[in-house]
Amino acid sequence: MRRFLIGFGLAALVIAGALSYLADPDPDGLDSVTRRGCVADEATGELSGECIARDATNHALGDGPLADYTVNGDDGLTGLAGVAGVTATFGVAGGLFWLLRRRSPAGSGDGGGTGS
Amino acid sequence: MHLADGIVNAPTSILYGFVAIAGLALALRRARADLDERTAPMAGLVAAFVFAVQMINFPILPGVSGHLLGGALVAILVGPWVGALCVAIVLVVQALLFADGGVSALGASITNMALVGVAAGFLVAMALRRVATRGPAGLALVAFVSALVNVVVAAGSFVVQYAIGGDAGIGLAEVTGVMLGLHALIGVGEGVITALTVGAVARVRPDLVYLLRRSRSEVAA
Numbered sequence: 105m106r107r108f109l110i111g112f113g114l115a116a117l118v119i120a121g122a123l124s125y126l127a128d129p130d131p132d133g134l135d136s137v138t139r140r141g142c143v144a145d146e147a148t149g150e151l152s153g154e155c156i157a158r159d160a161t162n163h164a165l166g167d168g169p170l171a172d173y174t175v176n177g178d179d180g181l182t183g184l185a186g187v188a189g190v191t192a193t194f195g196v197a198g199g200l201f202w203l204l205r206r207r208s209p210a211g212s213g214d215g216g217g218t219g220s
Numbered sequence: 221m222h223l224a225d226g227i228v229n230a231p232t233s234i235l236y237g238f239v240a241i242a243g244l245a246l247a248l249r250r251a252r253a254d255l256d257e258r259t260a261p262m263a264g265l266v267a268a269f270v271f272a273v274q275m276i277n278f279p280i281l282p283g284v285s286g287h288l289l290g291g292a293l294v295a296i297l298v299g300p301w302v303g304a305l306c307v308a309i310v311l312v313v314q315a316l317l318f319a320d321g322g323v324s325a326l327g328a329s330i331t332n333m334a335l336v337g338v339a340a341g342f343l344v345a346m347a348l349r350r351v352a353t354r355g356p357a358g359l360a361l362v363a364f365v366s367a368l369v370n371v372v373v374a375a376g377s378f379v380v381q382y383a384i385g386g387d388a389g390i391g392l393a394e395v396t397g398v399m400l401g402l403h404a405l406i407g408v409g410e411g412v413i414t415a416l417t418v419g420a421v422a423r424v425r426p427d428l429v430y431l432l433r434r435s436r437s438e439v440a441a
Binding site for chain 2: 191
C-alpha cells in the first residue's frame with residue numbers, strides 16, 4: 105500500500121515539476137470561446153475588439169508569489185510552482201479526508217462507525 | 221475551463237456560489253462513508269494528481285488547448301462525493317495560490333467541474349459498470365467514455381451560466397456551438413488521460429478503484 109501511494113505521489117510531482125514545461129501555452133477551450141472576436145496584443149496580451157473576455161476583470165490575487173504558475177513572475181520556475189501546488193493540494197485534501205475518515209473500531213477504539 | 225471574474229455577472233456568480241456551497245455540503249456529508257484509513261490518503265493523492273495533470277494543457281486545434289477536468293477520473297477512483305471534494309479543493313488552491321480562475325467565479329467553476337462534471341462522469345461510469353468489470357479493455361473504454369461525457373456536460377453547464385448571466389453581446393447559439401465542439405475535442409484528450417490513469421491504478425491496486433470495488437461487493441473488502 106505504502107509503495108503504491110508513494111509512487112502515485114511521485115507521479116504527480118514529476119508531472120507538475122517537469123512535464124509542466126511541455127504544456128501548450130495557448131488559451132484553453134473556454135478562454136478561446138470568451139476571446140472570440142478579440143485580438144490579443146502580442147506584447148501586452150491586452151484584448152481589443154468585441155468579445156466576452158472584455159468583461160473579465162483582473163484577478164484579485166494576480167500579484168501573488170505563485171500567480172500564473174510562476175515564482176514571482178519567473179515562468180522558468182513553473183516546475184517549482186507546480187511542486188508547491190501538488191504539495192498544497194495534497195495537504196488540504198489529505199488533511200480534510202483524514203479528518204473525515206471513518207475510524208475503524210479496532211484501530212482508534214472510538215468504536216463508532218461514523219467517526220467523530 | 222476556469223472562469224475569470226466578470227465573465228458572468230455578479231448576481232449569477234452569487235447564485236452559483238450558493239449552488240456550489242450546497243453541493244459541497246452534501247458531498248462533505250456523504251464522503252465520510254467512502255473514507256477510511258486506506259482510502260483517505262489515496263483520495264488526497266488523487267486531488268494532488270488532478271492538480272498536476274491540470275497544468276498540462278494539450279493542443280487540440282491551432283491556437284486552442286485543453287486540459288484535464290478530472291470529473292470522471294475522480295469519480296471512478298474515489299467515488300462521486302469524495303471526488304467532488306477533490307476537484308473543488310484543486311479549484312480553490314488554483315484560484316487562491318495561482319490566480320487561475322477568478323475568486324468571485326469560484327462558485328460557477330466549482331459547479332461546472334466539481335459538481336456537474338463529476339456527476340456526469342459518475343453516472344455514465346455507473347451505467348456502464350458491467351463493461352468496466354469485464355477486464356482492462358472494458359475499464360479503459362468506460363473511463364474514456366465517461367471522461368468525454370464529463371467534459372462536454374461541464375461545458376454545457378458553462379453555457380447555461382452564460383445564458384443566465386453573460387452580459388457580452390455574443391450570441392448564445394454561437395457560444396453553445398463553439399463551446400460544445402471544442403470540448404468534444406478536449407474530451408477525447410481527457411478520455412485518453414483518464415483511461416491510462418485508471419488503467420494504471422487498476423493494474424496494481426484494483427481494490428483502490430471505487431467503481432470496481434462497488435461492483436464486486438457493497439462492502440469494501
